[in-house]
Amino acid sequence: MKNGGSPDAAAVEEYFRALQDRLCDALESLDGGKKFTEQKWRHRAGAGGGRARLLSGGTVLEKAGVNFSAISGDSLPTAASARRPELQGRAFRALGVSLVVHPRNPFVPAAHLNVRFFVAREKPGDEKTTAWWFGGGFDLTPVYGFAEDARHWHRTARAACKDFGGDCHARCKAECDRYFYLRHRDEMRGVGGIFFDDWNRGGFTDSFAFCRSVGDHFLPAYLPIARRRMDTPWGGRERAFQSHRRGRYAEFNLVYDRGTLFGLQSGGRAEFILMSLPPRAEWRGDFRPQADSAEENLARDFLQPRDWAE
């Protein structure tokens, strides 16, 4: 077994950089017009930086961000590991790719993917006390819900998990439902997907393979849904509801999202971290959907945990 299970950050970085390229190519093809622009950035404190890529104002993609980052720091922030507070304050290295897609057509759902790899050391260079783990997942946020889309999304998520233990999908699906939850609204951000954190199951080789499987299953999960919905006609009513729902998306990311908090806490650049925010959001304060409309039923039918993969 290559690397015999010891963590190989260089291999992860190589995969992450190539994944960013692949995701950007596929999204440019989907949009069919606009291209990504790249900004390289250096980390404010610590070392490292990233390649932030933004596609803005496309016909299909109103805003899409695909960021790669590789940073090191002297002190792991609190948001990095929810379950292992003992690692706080250690020297660390963090690699990650984050993707957020906000399509223009309200019938095309927003999508999010993240894969990340952390190494935390007691002292710089002290390998004996090194802890490492993967995290990530993907989740889907429809404005208008379609059972067909939710089923395809979750079946592809299940396929991403199938070689990694009998409970892998159930566990990652449940974690996703728990994580993307707006407590103050008592609703999920979207229809969920899979989410994992503090993952080092079966050693490095297996864990890295799982991380790659999640990264590789995103496009097969998303592109068929986007292509199926992108030509659906829409007007002011659908656009207004999209802006309203994007308000909830912004609420989640700013109030709850650990990745956002980690980025801000670790001294990352706000303009890139907050690239995940929707291009436009509305809080009119008096939004009232028509009785028994798709808008009114969204939360009831799609924003509660449900077993879509069956």
Next chain:
Amino acid sequence: MKNGGSPDAAAVEEYFRALQDRLCDALESLDGGKKFTEQKWRHRAGAGGGRARLLSGGTVLEKAGVNFSAISGDSLPTAASARRPELQGRAFRALGVSLVVHPRNPFVPAAHLNVRFFVAREKPGDEKTTAWWFGGGFDLTPVYGFAEDARHWHRTARAACKDFGGDCHARCKAECDRYFYLRHRDEMRGVGGIFFDDWNRGGFTDSFAFCRSVGDHFLPAYLPIARRRMDTPWGGRERAFQSHRRGRYAEFNLVYDRGTLFGLQSGGRAEFILMSLPPRAEWRGDFRPQADSAEENLARDFLQPRDWAE
């Protein structure tokens, strides 16, 4: 001295209810068209509730919320008192009026006012261990900065403080600059104003008088500025910049604002607590102001602490 300095929640409630009425009347006059609609709500846990008033879609006021609330609970949330963590978990009563104005014209600044009164008891009915304090303030958030407006705003704020100790204005001004600060952007939310918390200086009678002075000075501070700017012509460029700046406003309220966190933590109703959010916000991700424009210079000239009252 009436009440000899012992806390009189009934008198505070009477003042707060009347203040809400006065503020709504003045804002309806300013708008000249739309009226406030009221929703009464009951607190989910605990006791009490509030009167949430919203004016939406006016000619001058795109969105204005003026809320009165009076709630009681068994356990004071962490966000209620930053300086006295020992009060956490006590039975409490909280009264407050909150106002947020988001004008339509980008040359009219957004404004915020809050006044609040807390009583925390060791045990229900145990007056000996009662702690009470006032909090509040008002602050101004321009999209386009005008020194004339900032001076008028801060001079009126200074006038609100003048009978309450020689250091009152300087202290409340500095607290405001510290509080309305977006660390991740390294800029203030706006030009500031005054802010106070945990205030029981000179006993109840004096503290209540200070709270009333702040409440009473809001309209003289804001109305002249709104009237001066509300007929300034504006177009797509100004509207786009307003939406961009409103994104920062939403970031502050969702990431940092203690009143928002207190509301969500104390089981308040999200739709009313988040009435403070702007009607529309944009995060385009690639906003670049023209060199040396009013848009580019806003942060440098207006969003850093400055002594405007001189």
